[in-house]
Amino acid sequence: MSWSEVAELLGQGLQETAWMVGVSALLTAVGGLLLGILLVLTARGGLLSAPVVNSVLGLIVNIGRSLPFIILLVAVIPFTRAVVGTTIGTTAAIVPLTIGAIPFYARIVESALREVPGDVIAAAVAMGATRRQIVGKVLLREARPGLLAGLTITVIALVGYSAMAGVVGGGGLGDIAIRYGYQRFETEVMVATVVVLVVFVQLIQTLGDLAVRRLAHR
Incomplete structure (x- = not known):
């Protein structure tokens, strides 16, 4: 192949990879954030303490993180076909990419939220803040640098997953x-x-680090 052909081929491949990673990263950010919040809220002593629910969620996350991606890729083929109508191509790859990345990011979200000082949460409770306000204006706001840094790590992992796809x-x-x-x-x-x-x-990584530093300074 000539270098012009190689460049054209790589350009198309890069566009497909960016599409797969971009869409799956967006879905992972939403799904992982919600799952991570639930893990924190339902933990023993949490705002919605429910140890049984927390154990079930933790088990699901652990199973999702334990499966090698190449096995997950094959295991979810019937689900992928049901969702997008095919198992081949960039759009089809988004399904296993998202399923594989959500548990990974959920644990990062859980860790970042647990780093928020307890006295900050206690102060919000003492001022009469609702659970929704504590989650949105205290937990998520204080943990933004960690959440963004974790999302950067997750996106990079998705690039590796997309290569295996x-x-x-x-x-x-x-x-x-x-x-x-x-x-x-x-x-x-x-x-x-x-x-x-x-x-x-x-x-x-560079863009993620820049964004984290800006948030940390704020």
């Missing part, structure tokens, strides 16, 4: 690496794909 025809840079770099022994394509992935990850 190429094994089952998920598209993106991982698919290019498998089809051209591995199956056709195009070493140049493999190296170029790795370089693009490294630059992509570095860009995500």
